[in-house]
Amino acid sequence: MAMKQEMTGAEIVLQSLVDQSVEVVFGYPGGAVLPIYDTLFKQNSIKHVLVRQEGGAIHAAEGYARSTGKVGVVLVTSGPGATNVVTGLTDALMDSIPIVCITGQVPQHLIGSDAFQECDTTGITRPCTKHNYLVKDPNKLSPVFHEAFVIAQNGRPGPVLVDIPKDVQFANGNYTKKENIIIPSHRLFEPRIFNNNEKINEVVDLISKAKKPIFYIGGGCINSGPKASELVTQFVEMTGAPATMTLMGLGVLGSSHQNSLGMLGMHGMYEANMAMHDCDIMINIGARFDDRVTGRLDAFSPNSKKIHIDIDESNINKTINVDVPVVGDVTNVLTEIIKIWKKKNLKINQTDIKLWWDQINNWKKIDCLHFINNEKEIKPQYAIQRLYELTKNKKTFITTEVGQHQMWAAQYYKFEKPNRWLTSGGLGTMGYGFPAAIGAQIANPDALVVDIAGDASILMNIQEMSTAVQYRLPVKIFILNNEYMGMVRQWQELLHGGRYSESYTDSLPDFVKLAESYKAVGLRAKKPEDLDNVINEMINTDKTVIADIWISKEENCFPMIQSGSAHNEMVLSKDQKQDREAAEKGKVLV
Amino acid sequence: MNKSVYDSPDNTSVSRRHILTVLVDNEPGVLARVIGMFSGRGYNIESLNVAEVSNDEHLSRITIVTEGTLEVVSQIEKQLLRIVPVHSVYNLDEEGSAVEAEVALVNIDLNEKNKKKIYEICDFYRARKIENENNSIIFEIAGASNRINRFIKEINQITRIDIVRSGPVAISTHKNTKEE
Numbered sequence: 001m002a003m004k005q006e007m008t009g010a011e012i013v014l015q016s017l018v019d020q021s022v023e024v025v026f027g028y029p030g031g032a033v034l035p036i037y038d039t040l041f042k043q044n045s046i047k048h049v050l051v052r053q054e055g056g057a058i059h060a061a062e063g064y065a066r067s068t069g070k071v072g073v074v075l076v077t078s079g080p081g082a083t084n085v086v087t088g089l090t091d092a093l094m095d096s097i098p099i100v101c102i103t104g105q106v107p108q109h110l111i112g113s114d115a116f117q118e119c120d121t122t123g124i125t126r127p128c129t130k131h132n133y134l135v136k137d138p139n140k141l142s143p144v145f146h147e148a149f150v151i152a153q154n155g156r157p158g159p160v161l162v163d164i165p166k167d168v169q170f171a172n173g174n175y176t177k178k179e180n181i182i183i184p185s186h187r188l189f190e191p192r193i194f195n196n197n198e199k200i201n202e203v204v205d206l207i208s209k210a211k212k213p214i215f216y217i218g219g220g221c222i223n224s225g226p227k228a229s230e231l232v233t234q235f236v237e238m239t240g241a242p243a244t245m246t247l248m249g250l251g252v253l254g255s256s257h258q259n260s261l262g263m264l265g266m267h268g269m270y271e272a273n274m275a276m277h278d279c280d281i282m283i284n285i286g287a288r289f290d291d292r293v294t295g296r297l298d299a300f301s302p303n304s305k306k307i308h309i310d311i312d313e314s315n316i317n318k319t320i321n322v323d324v325p326v327v328g329d330v331t332n333v334l335t336e337i338i339k340i341w342k343k344k345n346l347k348i349n350q351t352d353i354k355l356w357w358d359q360i361n362n363w364k365k366i367d368c369l370h371f372i373n374n375e376k377e378i379k380p381q382y383a384i385q386r387l388y389e390l391t392k393n394k395k396t397f398i399t400t401e402v403g404q405h406q407m408w409a410a411q412y413y414k415f416e417k418p419n420r421w422l423t424s425g426g427l428g429t430m431g432y433g434f435p436a437a438i439g440a441q442i443a444n445p446d447a448l449v450v451d452i453a454g455d456a457s458i459l460m461n462i463q464e465m466s467t468a469v470q471y472r473l474p475v476k477i478f479i480l481n482n483e484y485m486g487m488v489r490q491w492q493e494l495l496h497g498g499r500y501s502e503s504y505t506d507s508l509p510d511f512v513k514l515a516e517s518y519k520a521v522g523l524r525a526k527k528p529e530d531l532d533n534v535i536n537e538m539i540n541t542d543k544t545v546i547a548d549i550w551i552s553k554e555e556n557c558f559p560m561i562q563s564g565s566a567h568n569e570m571v572l573s574k575d576q577k578q579d580r581e582a583a584e585k586g587k588v589l590v
Numbered sequence: 591m592n593k594s595v596y597d598s599p600d601n602t603s604v605s606r607r608h609i610l611t612v613l614v615d616n617e618p619g620v621l622a623r624v625i626g627m628f629s630g631r632g633y634n635i636e637s638l639n640v641a642e643v644s645n646d647e648h649l650s651r652i653t654i655v656t657e658g659t660l661e662v663v664s665q666i667e668k669q670l671l672r673i674v675p676v677h678s679v680y681n682l683d684e685e686g687s688a689v690e691a692e693v694a695l696v697n698i699d700l701n702e703k704n705k706k707k708i709y710e711i712c713d714f715y716r717a718r719k720i721e722n723e724n725n726s727i728i729f730e731i732a733g734a735s736n737r738i739n740r741f742i743k744e745i746n747q748i749t750r751i752d753i754v755r756s757g758p759v760a761i762s763t764h765k766n767t768k769e770e
Binding site: 312 | 622
């Protein structure tokens, strides 16, 4: 077959996607992408999922990508189509999700004329993508697409946007196959590996001498592929050290693993945060010292030597100075570390590590996730516990929106495998969970996909009910309904004198009727005794389901490190007052 | 010790001027990507200069003068390297000795009274008069930024001037910083 083939720009777009093994595109048509939609109509290899708002398309693509490790593809029109995906692009950038987003643009002769549905898409999305393109020549379309897919996946993954004027979609051009594209090395987004052998020896040496080591595991371990999670688990077992995970890293080491301390950070486990504070060697694998994890920077793990393994060099010494940085992919670096550890036949001193575990087990006795159950009201923590118990033996994917329910899900749902937990960590996007669940369900038709939601968050992308029902997706929406923006209310209670400014949602819809109006199934649990039945019915219904769970209205999410406090200053319950001065300082932080 | 490019810089560093030289693919939007990174992450640009340096390879060199501690400048370098069309970033202060120069054009309000003094100053600073069709008095001065500063200061004491400056460009005296 000839190396080049002439076709229209729109055909080149589709051919590039086929060449990249794309199976699904999430999108919404409009004037400036009609030629691409016309080409889509004439083919069968790519499935298109029609969302109800472009913001839903990109979160669905994120859910698809996060649950499979593949690139999520989005197709939207110019102007409002493009601006509606800005939140999702930023979300994908913050959480390192590989996305290729195709936007239509007004024809070239209209660019700059304030034409109908024109906006400066590449200008607007420059800071919220890894890279973006405005393609003015149909011959450049296929090289751009093949490069875009490489950039989206290479190094630290992220979103890439390709903006295509309508006339370019109509014009004829040559198609160049993936294997015939040569991408210059500086554009590949490969990490700059520097002296890693020496660094890895240093790492191994430090860990072997540790008395109080801790692994701090992040989302990079998930992006590195399933092998990375196996290697992390293997190395944690070889050292016998405790391990804590970030919100994005949940599932790397199974929650039930004896070395797992669960999540750390603002709403993390008491023992995990105390261990981070008191450790002597910290091994950060694929995490980025996010402010939700570190708390007050000058009091962050003050006496430890820090090892940082990250694929993104700019994360090294960004907020926390580390002693041994290793730039590289987690799988590659850990393979080397394990090899050398075995070769040198190293072991951490058993007496030291036992003392360290004794200390940790003492912290565990605090039982920081303890809550007082109630026979009259459903406690949100109890709702998640029951959801976990009744779904743990199935292939379950959990997505969340953002807020209290997200933190309760992270605390009380136990994740044993990577890629099963989909949540908006960096950007904290309310409205992420439901479309992400749609994307995950498209990618995993046989799995149980549950969006743990709040009553406020779910309304941000509720229009996607129509999408879920159209594609017969048995996605479950599990709403922890307290009629509040719970996390806002909690902060107002703790930091703003209980003045609940605009955080109560009046006039919520009747979620059962809402589900029924979309021809989905609506269920409701008002009392603890209803809960198991509702969850079981939800699981066993082969349709889109909204389960409206009425929970205690003013429950707070604990434990908590308030903004501006350190890891060893956790607040365990409402009754424990935080230092007033620290609280005042923390108030200005987010 | 073998110091890696991403080792932590000294914590004792103070904020000072740095000249970064950035080699980029000359493609649409590349300058916007670079300056957008500075404004988006809250870094300073004292001056900026950009021009194509290789026509056949479509390469441009951007010279940025910024101020910050070594930690901040090291973070700037790493953030610049994340931009896809960026080939290389060098902090010329780190690379050892570098030569820097800038160009200024000065439109001088000249009269019979100040003429002699001004020509003396221009002569001293080797500022070159540029002939033009309107017969206005325009001088070009090139060289180190502080020399231009001194020239401007002296002229300013005598008469009113209009001035345009290119901002410094700089090149390492050590090695060829062009990669690939």
